[in-house]
Amino acid sequence: MTATTPVGAATPAVPRPSRRRAVVAWVVIGAVLLVVGGVGGWLTGLYQWSQRDALDPDSAGPAGTRALVHILRDQGIELTVTDDRAAALRALSSGAATLALPDAPALSDGAVAELADAAADVVLLDPRTRTLGLLLGDTALAGEGDDTVASPACSLAEATRSGGVVPGAVFTPDADAAACYPSGQGYALIVHDDRGHRIAALDARAIIANDVLAEDGNAALGLNLLGRHDTVVWYVPSAADTDLVDTSPSLGELTPPWVSPVIVLLLAAGAAAAVWRGRRFGPLVAERLPVTVRASETTEGRARLYERSRDALHAADQLRSAAADRLAAMLGLGPAASASEISDAASAVSGWDPRAVRGILIDEVPRTDAELVALDERLRHLEQAVRTVVRTGTGPERNAE
Template sequence: MTSVESPPAEAPQSDRRRRLTSWIVLGAVLVVVGIAGAALSGIGQWAQRDALDPDSAGPTGARALTEILRERGIDVVIARDRATADAALGGGDATLALTDAPYLSDGALSAVTDAATDVVVLDPRARTLRILLPGASPHGVASDAAVEPACDVAAAERAGAITAGAIFEPGPETDTCYPTAGAYGLLIAEVDGRRTVAVDGRALFTNEHLAEQGNAALAVNLLGRHPTLVWYMPAVADSDLAGADPTLGELTPPWVSPVIVLLLVAGIAAAVWRGRRFGPLVTERLPVMVRAAETTEGRARLYAHARDALHAADQLRIGALARLGRLLGLGPSASAPEIADAAAARAGLDRGAVHGILIDELPRTDADLVALDERLRALEAAVHAAVRPERNTR
């Protein structure tokens, strides 16, 4: 019967400390998961806002350009909804700087641009070009080589060479500048006194590219023609598109997300509460010592009870091979055939007979096993006599 020592007196306090630590760790994990989820959910929105955002000081923002325009006396109005853009454009001559507008229908896009004196499309896409510059279309991206204006447009001539970025194929009655690869980096069309310009603002007017070559001069010449610049960045709330399929968030009732979070927290809390805890190690004193011989005898009885003569023969051979290997001076990596060959050669015995004793013969009955044991003992004695004859003559 084993005796178990009682746990130390400080065990309850240790358990309390462990539980408190577990709750602290659980709270920290929940906070980290919440922060990570919020960050991941906002990555797309932040990236979308940062591109050509006039308030952004990041590499892809356009804050440097808006500050330059304001220093030159231009009233820059940043419109993040259509109502603000319409109000600013209705106050007199104004230039509209327009980024990509996927949320506006064709009619809404035409209506907001019709209110402007000039329109500069900073992120031209196929639909925008089709509506504002009929016949024009994207053509690809120019190489990194600088391109001269090669046109008589004053804004481009004063700016000089640029690296065009995206290039476009012009429509009819469209002035073109910066020719490269069969297309142009700047399209300008004047209809009924309103000038519409298409240029890749992402490659030219962002904070990281504005100081290169003639980019800043071209931006000021295009966007600073009138005392007011309305920089409009259409938002989802401005969308007038109808018939679109509802999103999963729109189909989901508002109570589903809080319930999911609550169930997640409850599941984690239940796992911590009911999870298996390993306590401190307990010292245990064994009442008796078991000799190795008893273990060997016990295994032998199990083999005898199971009548597993082959398994018992393997154990006898393993022991005999190990002793013969040491006796013959062979290393621990010597194989059974190598030991058998060395034993036969040293004792002057038939090689096939020795292989049969150590490897090949398969005992089927207890009598065969006893006979094999006797032959193994005789083989070991013969090898021992051949290796150390002086001990056998004493």
């Protein structure tokens, strides 16, 4: 039976991609990018906030020092918290005072030294290599302590009254400094006293922060070091309070003057090439076929090609493949069934000789058109025999043909 398409019927249009679906996809991609960017900014903000919170005298968080500030004020000590260097200098000039100085990377060496010289005592709360070398000579960082309670092991009165502490970062002192709390490869407290001008260094995050202040002798040590005078000036470093001048040349100053025009020219050339060679991506255009083609014409045309090429074996393979598919469907075999399995099943159902069935479906090689026609006839007879048994449910025929 030949399937035909009615003459004059409209050819089904090629479905166009939905623009709404494309727009929704781009909207979803944009939303995902915004969410990822927002989460990244939020995490960055959390990290920056934790950095600002460290050793902040106004912070009640774990890394802040608000608890020690309250203790100092309860002891009658006047405490000034400022993030302005000029205000800190004015407060220090009013009399003998202690300067609480965290690491201040935004200040120059001269500004740090000026603050230290204006104070009677200086407590370096979280010193780095630059500050240590600037104010304490050959004192240097020596890694971390042993994470166990260390005794003072020195003659410094403030340390002996405080008792043991668990050090964080430790230091190696110079020859003129007193060193307390040995741990690891260094000491947790370094004190240099130059004719009444005292400079002390300790890892304040491990000793006087809110979350560790109540442990061991931490609170006593912080109070003894910062409370030697009636006035404490706590300087809070900030990027806004800086005296550093950026003298490094910009990228434009480092490049020759002809680089910028060349870059602009290359960008313009790239844009022109993109417009010239770029493709316009839009919806597909549905093309109506000019004629209606009968379904049988494709089969007939392919048969004529096989006839012209005298390729009987190829034509036989096509006939066998189609017959095997139909036999597999009739016998209830799956699409993955092999030719041997189909041959055995067809032989068992039809009652034909297995060798004859295998020759029809697999082994026989037609050389001429006559042999090809004969093979086609035997294939149809085999299909008819299997179909009859399957439909009627009768026993297999005993026929080798």
